Amino acid sequence: MKPALINAHAQQVLQAVQGTPASHGHTTDLAITRSWRRCLDQHQLDPASRRAPNVVEHPRLQDHRAPLENIISVAHWQMSSLHQQLGRDGHVVLLTDARGVAIDSVFNESERAVFQRSGLWLGSVWSEDCEGTNGVGTCLVEQQHVTIRRDEHFRGKHVGLTCSASPIFDASGELLAVLNLSSVRDDHGLQQHFQAMALTDLSAKLIESCFFLGHDPQRYLLRFHPEAGFVGLLGEGQLSFDESARICSVNQAALGLLGLSRDQVVGQSLSMLLETPIDQVMCHASSQPSVCWPMRLVDGRLLYGQLREPLRQVPSVTPAIPKINDVHVCLEDPRLQRSFVRALRVLERDVPVFLQGETGTGKEAFAAALHRASSRASQPFVAINCAAIPETLIESELFGYRGGSFTGARKDGMIGKLEQAHGGILFLDEIADMPLALQTRLLRVLEERQVVPLGGATARPLDVRLISASHQDLHACVAEGRFREDLFYRIAGFAVQLPPLRERSDKGRLLDLLLREEAAGARVRLEAGVRERLLAQPWPGNVRQLRTCLRTLVALALEGRVTLDDLAELLPAVPATVALAENPLGVSERQTLLTLIEAEHWHIAHVAARLGISRNTLYRKLRHHGISRPG
Ligand SMILES: Nc1ncnc2c1ncn2[C@@H]1O[C@H](COP(=O)(O)OP(=O)(O)OP(=O)(O)O)[C@@H](O)[C@H]1O
Known part of the structure; x- marks a missing residue:
């Protein structure tokens, strides 16, 4: 940015704050005017300053990342997906902590220098008192979504950027992090800005929702909505409670649906909210709830809910530090090691793991290594390549069949791959290529945890830990209607992005x-x-x-x-x-x-x-x- 332009911008900011609107009719957005005032009056910043941004270096950056490890792992996949959905270059997605320090980022490697010049990289501090009005800093103050377009930034140095930022709140309603999308492109129309804003906000809400669902596995989790079909989607209410039905945490959507404040809900007994008796509610508790049932609020309104019971304790055989040196694959990359350790932990708790990566990045090798390191190492590891089995055979391969159930079938029948994996780990490779009809059957098997062979009448119990993988972006497959959304949520409990070799x-x-x-x-x-x-x-x-x-x-x-x-x-x-x-x-x-x-x-x-x-x-x-x- 040329010094003359920076100075001209600084002049406009000063005029606008001092009440003389700039000649080209500067911003009328109140949030931005408020922020400019704060920058001048409270933070005493100079809009013309060309000072480089503050950067928190290693190992101090680790101190900012460590408390947010959980949210980083939930968010990273969504950040990559957001970056991909925007499709073109010129964008960087940042996750910052509540002090505005960038703790994770996604961008095209080839554009690293461009973003570094703009101060958009790991460790940079984007709070308002450091960088003036900007997406992250102003979002932290306003605690709601903000978009700061080019010359709405306070410092002239940043007018090449457009930033959309959304807050992510934790289960107790405290601001935990900010998801920020910055673009250095100057050829974006209004529609592209709106698209970027909407996608950023949606991604932040998805991250917040995923975080809530996993934040306290030892409690009951009630998910509800006035429309049964909306349970499981973004606008659902989420509420956790303990053995004595005391409400421990609640999400923002739940408060909206109940029409109550956080103080009126947290710490209360669930029976204060519901007319439906608690023991009736508890009858519906399940480890894998799939059906919604009606319940009535004390004010008579009808809601539909699903109740997840506390997840089982991790079996004591789970290694405290997983046996990463013992898995016979090379995982020396710190990012991969971290993903491996975390994937193993969640797999042991029966959370399905989804691996995404380009062809040949080692998805199957990673899955097999997880099996070797897990408490099921002595049980079967059954891998199925959903793209490799002809569509006509995939059903019998997966589910097996009873003798003589169709022409060409073996007399004594065949045990399907699902049953072969009983007690162990099932690896479904290239799952995005599974035909839609089969996705429906697989979903039912995963929900009911039992399998019925073709031509068979009796269901057999199925106990498998699930790992699936694809080189495709499953979000995109869902958006294009090629992959069932409900199956996506069922299999992608914890997503791991395997980096390309380069x-x-x-x-x-x-x-x-x-x-x-x-x-x-x-x-x-x-x-x-x-x-x-x-x-x-x-x-x-x-x-x-x-x-x-x-x-x-x-x-x-x-x-x-x-x-x-x-x-x-x-x-x-x-x-x-x-x-x-x-x-x-x-x-x-x-x-x-x-x-x-x-x-x-x-x-x-x-x-x-x-x-x-x-x-x-x-x-x-x-x-x-x-x-x-x-x-
Ligand atoms: N971390 C690793 N250490 C050692 N060998 C590896 C590692 N990752 C991958 N490989 C080797 O690379 C080859 C390809 O790995 P793999 O089949 O797991 O990739 P993939 O991502 O599942 O491939 P596809 O996309 O075709 O399904 C295999 O020979 C495997 O042994």
Whole structure:
């Protein structure tokens, strides 16, 4: 931002606050005028100051992050989804604590420098007393959603930004964090601003709701709404209470629906609110409530509710510190380690885990590692690739069948994969590809915890811990009507984003591990420069592609030596555009596929190996691009 522009903006701010409206009719938004006054009178800030933002450095940043670990893990996935939904570049999503310190962020890596220049990165402090009027700081003061457009910022330095910020409250109504979306684009119309505002606010509410649902698993949780169909959705009332029916916490929507203040509700007995007797309410308590039942308030109004009973205590066999060194995969990246430890904790409490990541990032390896580290390690781990089983067979594969129930069925019937996983862990890979009709059946199985084989009459109990995965954005699948929303909520209790290989800080360790595995005891030495070259590759097919590449190098190595020439022969197999593009399988994907498929004469296994992706992924991509075998 040029000094002259900063000074001109500062002049306009001063005129507006001192009562002389600026020539171009400056803001009439009262929240902004109030904030400008605070900046001048209370914080004594200079709108023309070009001082860089305050930044909390490591390890002090850890002190800000540690108390909010739970909300960060709930929020991160939603932040990525928000960033993705906005679709284009130029946006950064920040999560700050209640003091305005950025404790998490999501942006395109290629834009890091742009956002750093604007002060939008981990540790930067965005409270009003530091940075003047801005999304985060003003939202913290107003305690409601605010949007601060370009020259509505107090400091001229920030007029290149548009920020939408929404507060996130904890279960006792205290402001816990702020979700902020900042854009450096100047070509946005009003409609895009409204879309960004609405999405930010919706995301903050979703995070708040998820946080409430998990904040106190040892209490009863009552979810309610005057319309049965709205229970389970964003506007529902949520209220937790203890064994003696004393209300412990309540969300904002519940207060609105009840027409009461927090003080009138928290600490009271549930019987003060309900005409329906408490023992009747308690009859509906279940660990996996799925049906709504009517209850009456003392003022006669009818509500519909669902009651979740306290979640069981974690079995004592659960390791206090999960056995992360014992899982036989490389998880040296601190982000991945943290995700692993947290995923294991929630899985032990029967919360379903959902893994999202690009193809080959190691979703199945991660799930299998969770199994090995869990208290069910000696029980089965059953993996099903929902994209790989033909649609006609998937039902019998999953549910099994009784002997002779259809033509071609085995005489003695077959036990389905679901039942094979009984007592252990079920891994549903590529779940977004499951046909809709089957999603309905799966949902019923998960809710009722029993399975009926095809052609069978009796239900058999099913006790499985569930991990599912997809390379697709399930939010988008739900929005497009390809994935059931209720199933989404059932399977995505805790979401883990697996980073692509190019972003992992443990790339080197992973390379060493894979090389050892591929060498299978033989001595293999990488010549100088080979390792560096391997680590610098973008690896669109992620860990799988790296493994395939190493396997080939080991096979080619003469006297156990891998040379730069060996590597050079292999790497051009992926066209240069693929290596350079930010989304390497994006723009040039179709062309890449056509070139390789022609070169390999439609040998699918060879093409998949050259790209370092699975055959299923390749088939899916061919379908997606409408590429089919000629003749
Ligand atoms: N952390 C890891 N440590 C060691 N090997 C790994 C790790 N992650 C992935 N791999 C290896 O990479 C390959 C691909 O992993 P995996 O099949 O788990 O990926 P995926 O994300 O499930 O793939 P897809 O998207 O095709 O389903 C496997 O050979 C696996 O052993």
